[in-house]
Amino acid sequence: MSEKLSIKIQIGGRHYPLSIAPEKEEIIRRAAKLLNERMKSYQENFAVQDTQDLLSMCALEFGVRMLETEQNKTENHSEELVNQLTQTEQFISGYLNSL
Secondary structure (H helix, E strand, O other): OOOOOOEEEEEEEEEEEEEHHHHHHHHHHHHHHHHHHHHHHHHHOHHOHHHHHHHHHHHHHHHHHHHHHHHHHHHHHHHHHHHHHHHHHHHHHHHOOOO
């Protein structure tokens, strides 16, 4: 069992202590940095000052991105499956026609 690493991250001006697996540290810090950058962007571009509103806007944006990514993966997987089935059908048809 790996040991946990204690870190503190800052989101929206507040500090949060976390106990994480050491291999997750980089991605957690990058995610916190990205979140803070998006909050700053919303604050500057839309004159929103309330931290709760900024976090809500970021949560919506990231949620949409996640769902779009999942949808694209599903669509790409479906396309791959159709291509594989088409190739299989062509192979079987070719074999049957050669008999």
